[in-house]
Amino acid sequence: MNNQYSNNKLISIRKTAEILGVSLDTLRRWDKSGQFPAIKSPGKHRFYSLIQIELYRNDLFTLAKKWVIAAEALPPQSEFYCQTITVFQDRVIKMGRAIQEENKLDWVSLLVSAAGEIGNNSFDHNLGNWPDIPGIFFGYDTKKRVIVLADRGQGVLTTLRRVKPTLTTDEDALQTAFTEILSGRAPEARGNGLKFVKSIIDEFPLTLEFFSGEAIASLLSKEKMDLKQPSGISFHGCLAFLKY
Numbered sequence: 001m002n003n004q005y006s007n008n009k010l011i012s013i014r015k016t017a018e019i020l021g022v023s024l025d026t027l028r029r030w031d032k033s034g035q036f037p038a039i040k041s042p043g044k045h046r047f048y049s050l051i052q053i054e055l056y057r058n059d060l061f062t063l064a065k066k067w068v069i070a071a072e073a074l075p076p077q078s079e080f081y082c083q084t085i086t087v088f089q090d091r092v093i094k095m096g097r098a099i100q101e102e103n104k105l106d107w108v109s110l111l112v113s114a115a116g117e118i119g120n121n122s123f124d125h126n127l128g129n130w131p132d133i134p135g136i137f138f139g140y141d142t143k144k145r146v147i148v149l150a151d152r153g154q155g156v157l158t159t160l161r162r163v164k165p166t167l168t169t170d171e172d173a174l175q176t177a178f179t180e181i182l183s184g185r186a187p188e189a190r191g192n193g194l195k196f197v198k199s200i201i202d203e204f205p206l207t208l209e210f211f212s213g214e215a216i217a218s219l220l221s222k223e224k225m226d227l228k229q230p231s232g233i234s235f236h237g238c239l240a241f242l243k244y
Contacts, residue, residue, distance in 0.1 A: 170213030
């Protein structure tokens with residue numbers, strides 16, 4: 001390797017995936033999109049510096065992920081905690097103003113709608129049934145152009161089984177949530193909102209990593225949804241990472 005690589009301790013893509021708790025395919029996709037670019041060796045192998053990894057580990061996604069998978073049930077940091085839907089909706093409106101001011105998006109209203117739909121789902125389908133901590137984690141960074149939402153609710157599989165009892169896996173539940181219109185009385189009709197989110201992603205430069213249970217749905221504008229089951233990871237409720 002030349003000096004670009006020898007002057008810094010580099011971590012392989014496989015080890016980096018283990019450290020961050022994501023799949024190899026996710027890292028490759030983030031590299032391709034520029035979301036989390038890798039350092040390429042002359043042989044085109046992907047590596048990551050310790051500085052990159054530490055910066056990433058301390059971002060909003062990592063804070064939300066640690067909260068969702070934690071064994072101990074504690075509320076998230078106050079600046080990211082929306083205990084009620086009213087608090088969340090107020091912060092979503094403020095986020096829309098901040099994004100418009102910083103990023104000047106002509107489709108900011110749809111971005112806000114996508115984030116709002118994900119957060120509203122958490123409240124609507126866990127009402128009265130929160131396993132431990134009620135409410136959601138909600139944070140955004142207009143510099144990095146990311147939005148993160150998470151809950152420690154029942155998860156997509158449990159809530160969708162109310163209207164589709166034949167579902168057996170988290171992957172099947174996410175496939176249904178993002179692609180099928182379901183009927184049923186509220187709050188059982190989970191999934192219709194996420195289909196609306198997918199329709200926005202299909203048309204605009206927006207990516208979504210959506211985690212629930214033991215499955216991940218990866219959605220990228222104008223590309224087929226990718227479903228994965230990461231080994232050794234199980235999420236209490238849901239975790240959504242939006243990149244615009």
